[in-house]
Amino acid sequence: MGLFFDVLSAINNPNQQGSVSQLESIINSIQQLATNRGIQPSQIQSAMTVLGNILRPTLQKQQSALGSTQLQNLINQAVSANTSASGQQSLLSPQLQQQIVQAVSQKTGLSPNMIQAALPSLISAVLGFLNMGATKPGIQGSNPILNTFLDSDRDGDTDLGDVLRFANRFINPPAVS
DSSP: OHHHHHHHHHHHOTTBSOOHHHHHHHHHHHHHHHHHHTOOHHHHHHHHHHHHHHHHHHHHHHHHHHOHHHHHHHHHHHHHTTTOHHHHHTTSOHHHHHHHHHHHHHHHOOOHHHHHHHHHHHHHHHHHHHHTTSBOTTOOOOOHHHHHHTOTTOOSTTOHHHHHHHHHHHHSOOOOO
């Protein structure tokens, strides 16, 4: 839940890029993807968890090799390219994307073809979440959401499936009777 608290903090911090409308857009795109492809919410949540668990070590390696600023720049570029494969391939090789497809398929029971088709949207959503903590242009600072996600102590606070669930509750609170 720590990662979701960082998302909320980014929304409330005028120096960071996060906003309620940005979070709402990410949640709506995931919900639309699930609805259009007949994917259950629990399967999307599991897919996000698996995706995060595979992306974390990859992004940690890139951060070690490039530095935090350059990694943030790559994420910015990928987010700006939205769901285009070229923007995501700057971060994720085709081999890694295939590994993600297989792992998500095994965990969720969804077909590899369905996951392959949904992967650009799922990756875009993850990168959108991570980019919410980036500082606004002209402001110095690090990205606390990305830093928490890359937290290597495995304290359980970085599950993207949980972030999706909490974000969905935040955007669509349950009706009070």
